[in-house]
Amino acid sequence: MNKPQTITEDNVVPAKRKKRAPKAKRWGLMLALPVVLVAIGLYWWIASGATVETDNAAVKQDIVSVSALVNGPIGQVYVKSGDAVKRGDILFRIDPAPFQVALEQAEAQLAAARLQTTQLQTQAAGTGADITGSAAELQIKRNALGRQQALLKRGFTTRADYEDALAEVRVAETALADARARAANANAAIAPGEQPSIAQAQAAVDKARLELSRTIVRAPMDGVVANADRLQVGQMAAQGLGMLSLVHGTGAWVEANFKEKDVGKIVPGQKVHIEIDAYPGTDFTGHVQSVGAGTGSEFAILPAQNANGNWVKVTQRVPVRIAIDGTPKKPLIAGLSATATVSIRD
Numbered sequence: 527m528n529k530p531q532t533i534t535e536d537n538v539v540p541a542k543r544k545k546r547a548p549k550a551k552r553w554g555l556m557l558a559l560p561v562v563l564v565a566i567g568l569y570w571w572i573a574s575g576a577t578v579e580t581d582n583a584a585v586k587q588d589i590v591s592v593s594a595l596v597n598g599p600i601g602q603v604y605v606k607s608g609d610a611v612k613r614g615d616i617l618f619r620i621d622p623a624p625f626q627v628a629l630e631q632a633e634a635q636l637a638a639a640r641l642q643t644t645q646l647q648t649q650a651a652g653t654g655a656d657i658t659g660s661a662a663e664l665q666i667k668r669n670a671l672g673r674q675q676a677l678l679k680r681g682f683t684t685r686a687d688y689e690d691a692l693a694e695v696r697v698a699e700t701a702l703a704d705a706r707a708r709a710a711n712a713n714a715a716i717a718p719g720e721q722p723s724i725a726q727a728q729a730a731v732d733k734a735r736l737e738l739s740r741t742i743v744r745a746p747m748d749g750v751v752a753n754a755d756r757l758q759v760g761q762m763a764a765q766g767l768g769m770l771s772l773v774h775g776t777g778a779w780v781e782a783n784f785k786e787k788d789v790g791k792i793v794p795g796q797k798v799h800i801e802i803d804a805y806p807g808t809d810f811t812g813h814v815q816s817v818g819a820g821t822g823s824e825f826a827i828l829p830a831q832n833a834n835g836n837w838v839k840v841t842q843r844v845p846v847r848i849a850i851d852g853t854p855k856k857p858l859i860a861g862l863s864a865t866a867t868v869s870i871r872d
Contacts, residue, residue, distance in 0.1 A: 576871045579867040580783060585780055590749070592770050593767050594743055595743075600769075601619050604616050605770075606757075610750050610751075614744050614745060617757075619742050621741070626738060636730070639723040659705075664698035667694045670691050671692055673691075674691040674692075750775055752771045752772070754769075757770050780866055786844060798813055798814060798867065799811065799869070802864045803863040812848045812851050813848070813849055814847075821844050
């Protein structure tokens with residue numbers, strides 16, 4: 527037969543402790559939950575105002591459309607799409623034969639102009655000798671007239687001989703005047719300095735030589751060749767028509783279009799975290815280089831007109847240029863989509 531258990535202090539205390547333990551845990555959980563919520567809210571409040579982000583961004587690079595400066599069929603091609611070239615490297619060449627012929631014709635015209643100028647100078651020099659001879663002849667005739675006049679006064683000659691001598695003086699004076707007129711005309715044909723006909727012919731030679739040199743098309747900068755599909759031998763190259771594109775090998779940047787409510791917080795120099803869709807897991811760093819002077823719609827070919835009264839407010843976006851710091855870890859291809867996060871509290 528079991529003896530009745532005696533209730534003592536040692537038996538009562540553990541029972542109370544067992545009842546208090548679940549209650550203490552409940553109070554701890556009830557207090558921890560508000561603390562966690564406050565911490566999360568505080569973090570969200572601090573972090574939410576520290577950055578502005580947009581996924582409307584893309585990698586940009588300087589792209590030059592290379593075209594021929596003269597018309598003609600392509601004779602030689604030295605590059606293809608994807609080739610890296612340096613500034614001054616030959617890209618393609620236009621058939622130079624017609625331009626070489628034009629240069630030879632211009633050089634022939636220059637030689638003819640120089641010959642004509644030499645002839646005019648020789649003619650001008652000859653008219654000077656004519657003036658000297660006519661002046662000497664006039665002096666002789668005048669001396670003869672003087673003798674006839676003296677003899678006529680003494681009665682040793684006839685009136686007819688005197689008048690003949692006077693007529694010869696008049697003829698000599700006319701001959702001298704004609705010589706001087708020819709000299710004036712010859713000197714007038716020779717312009718001071720360079721002869722106009724020579725200058726015109728020289729300009730034609732320079733133009734022909736320039737066009738001949740432009741048959742060789744060179745790279746205007748370092749870069750990578752793209753869109754060279756039309757660059758085929760025999761293809762007609764037209765002046766001003768792009769034959770290929772040249773993408774600058776370095777100097778890529780990111781153009782991010784931020785909403786107008788965010789762009790007021792962005793200033794040049796702020797740090798930027800960049801993520802490019804083509805390279806997940808690879809982070810790029812940069813800084814704000816400049817903020818656009820106008821929204822994207824203002825630079826459109828046909829800007830929106832809101833004067834008809836049916837106006838709907840559309841959030842505008844402002845382009846922000848972001849420079850990439852250091853050397854990129856991956857090749858940056860123009861047009862790649864990106865996400866830009868600007869630290870506005872820096």
